[in-house]
Amino acid sequence: MDSLQFFGFVIFATLAIASALVVVFHRSPVISALALAFNLVAIAGFYMMLNAQFVALLQVIVYAGAIMVLILFVIMLLAISNEAGLHKSGRIQTVLAPLLGIACAAALGWGLWGVGDANPLPVSSADFGTVNSVGTELFSTFFYAFEVISLLLVVAMIGSVLLAKRRL
Amino acid sequence: MAPQSLLVLSAILFSIGAFGVLWNRGAITMLMCVELMLNAGNLAFITFARQFDQAEGQVYAFFVMTLAAAEAAVGLAIVIALFRLRESTDLDELNLLKW
Numbered sequence: 001m002d003s004l005q006f007f008g009f010v011i012f013a014t015l016a017i018a019s020a021l022v023v024v025f026h027r028s029p030v031i032s033a034l035a036l037a038f039n040l041v042a043i044a045g046f047y048m049m050l051n052a053q054f055v056a057l058l059q060v061i062v063y064a065g066a067i068m069v070l071i072l073f074v075i076m077l078l079a080i081s082n083e084a085g086l087h088k089s090g091r092i093q094t095v096l097a098p099l100l101g102i103a104c105a106a107a108l109g110w111g112l113w114g115v116g117d118a119n120p121l122p123v124s125s126a127d128f129g130t131v132n133s134v135g136t137e138l139f140s141t142f143f144y145a146f147e148v149i150s151l152l153l154v155v156a157m158i159g160s161v162l163l164a165k166r167r168l
Numbered sequence: 169m170a171p172q173s174l175l176v177l178s179a180i181l182f183s184i185g186a187f188g189v190l191w192n193r194g195a196i197t198m199l200m201c202v203e204l205m206l207n208a209g210n211l212a213f214i215t216f217a218r219q220f221d222q223a224e225g226q227v228y229a230f231f232v233m234t235l236a237a238a239e240a241a242v243g244l245a246i247v248i249a250l251f252r253l254r255e256s257t258d259l260d261e262l263n264l265l266k267w
Contacts, residue, residue, distance in 0.1 A: 024185075052229075054226070055210075074244045105179055116176075137226075152235070153238055155238075166252075
């Protein structure tokens with residue numbers, strides 16, 4: 001069981017990092033968006049391994065389904081075929097961006113390495129990550145946050161309609 | 169599969185996203201890199217939820233997902249308005265407020 005989990009971790013981690021690099025470096029936004037959808041599904045695999053079934057399903061349905069379709073829709077609506085060759089990046093950007101990326105990875109990795117548990121995870125409680133337990137938490141402790149976030153969604157919806165409309 | 173390795177993986181994914189925001193100049197690619205960063209944060213939330221055996225982390229991940237949906241909708245609407253104005257999604261051209 002342990003070696004199986006390790007095998008799954010290596011496969012999903014390789015897929016996630018490779019697809020993330022494709023998102024950053026590919027010149028066609030359509031390929032980037034498809035790679036991002038792939039990345040989201042790989043991370044959903046991690047959620048399944050971490051007993052977060054509900055969030056994993058939400059990730060596939062909402063993120064890889066709805067949000068990625070929205071992004072692809074806009075790319076195809078605007079007919080952007082090549083976004084990479086728009087503008088020559090300056091010398092400062094080409095030097096500093098990789099340096100800052102590596103520094104960010106080192107600092108975050110070092111900090112999180114100290115906080116994370118080094119031992120393999122014990123068996124979780126039986127109802128951990130089910131719709132029941134997450135929903136109970138959501139509608140008791142986080143009830144007001146839930147209401148505020150629904151308000152935020154309404155505001156975002158009205159705002160995007162206003163922004164994308166040609167004339168008010 | 170220890171939490172440590174998953175947390176380091178989320179740090180790496182976050183850095184790839186941050187690097188992409190700094191590296192790219194197209195508006196849509198930058199938006200997608202922001203999505204990468206949000207997802208790396210979500211992975212860390214879920215890992216901590218599992219490590220401490222508490223459902224709060226999963227609720228936070230749910231909120232981040234909702235926020236990402238709102239961000240994508242507004243961001244893409246801005247990209248459409250920008251494209252209508254400039255016929256391109258190059259963010260380097262938006263230098264009207266530059267000193």
